[in-house]
Structures are given as structure tokens and as C-alpha cells.
Amino acid sequence: xxxxxxxxxxxxxxxxxxxxxxxxxxxxxxxxxxxxxxxxxxxxxxxxxxxxxxxxxxxxxxxxxxxxxxxxxxxxxxxxxxxxxxxxxxxxxxxxxxxxxxxxxxxxxxxx
Numbered sequence: 001x002x003x004x005x006x007x008x009x010x011x012x013x014x015x016x017x018x019x020x021x022x023x024x025x026x027x028x029x030x031x032x033x034x035x036x037x038x039x040x041x042x043x044x045x046x047x048x049x050x051x052x053x054x055x056x057x058x059x060x061x062x063x064x065x066x067x068x069x070x071x072x073x074x075x076x077x078x079x080x081x082x083x084x085x086x087x088x089x090x091x092x093x094x095x096x097x098x099x100x101x102x103x104x105x106x107x108x109x110x111x112x
Contacts, residue, residue, distance in 0.1 A: 008059040009089035013097050016085040017052035018069055020078040034076055035069040042068070047097060052084075054097045059089070 020031045032048075039046040039055055042065040046055040055062055070081050 009091070010059065011057060011094070012059045012062055012087055012089040013054055013056040014062050014066060014085050014087050015052055015054045016066055016083050018066075018073065018081060018083045020073055021080040021082060023078060031073050031076065031078065034072045038069045038072045039065060045096065056097055 018031070018035055020028055023031075035053065036046075036048060039053065042055075042061065044055050044057040044061060044065055046053055055065060066083065066085065070083065073081050
């Protein structure tokens with residue numbers, strides 16, 4: 001197998017939860033706000049939810065944004081950051097995270 005010839009998928013969505021460790025507070029709101037500032041500056045589409053953030057776009061840009069979020073939280077004084085991520089990609093069609101949710105809502109609304 002020629003590893004160098006394998007490309008990353010063109011686009012993806014990542015649902016991630018960045019957790020600062022070793023802070024003096026149980027709250028992570030300040031660090032979450034820093035992550036949101038990074039994502040806004042990235043220009044990528046993202047959605048904050050109660051347990052993390054979903055960000056979508058070109059693979060390399062999404063992964064870079066998650067890395068920059070780590071750096072921003074480190075620069076705020078947090079020395080250790082852990083992130084759990086779920087990454088999805090598909091090649092048969094383009095579908096946003098919002099469209100994925102709407103599809104399920106439509107099924108529920110139809111009573112099927």
C-alpha cells in the first residue's frame with residue numbers, strides 16, 4: 001500500500017468535546033467560549049450544543065480548527081486539554097449536519 005497516495009476525504013463533520021484539565025473550577029464555560037471564538041474566526045459552519053460542538057467543512061480545515069481550539073485554550077493558561085471526537089464523512093452526497101437532523105425530524109413528524 002502506498003500511504004502517500006491516500007488522500008483525506010474532501011469534507012467531513014466533527015462532533016467534538018474539548019475538556020480543559022487541571023483548572024481551579026468545575027465550569028468550562030470560559031474555555032468553551034474560547035473554542036467558539038476560534039471556530040467563528042475559521043469561517044467554518046459550526047453548531048454549539050450542550051455537550052460539545054459540531055463543525056463541518058473541508059477535512060484539513062476542520063482538523064486545523066480543532067487544533068487551533070486546543071492552542072487557544074492552552075494560551076488561556078490551561079496546560080492540559082483532552083478532546084473526544086466523532087468524525088463522519090461520506091462520498092455519495094453532500095449533507096450538512098442541519099440536514100441530517102431535519103431528515104430525522106421529518107421522519108418523526110410523518111409518524112413512521
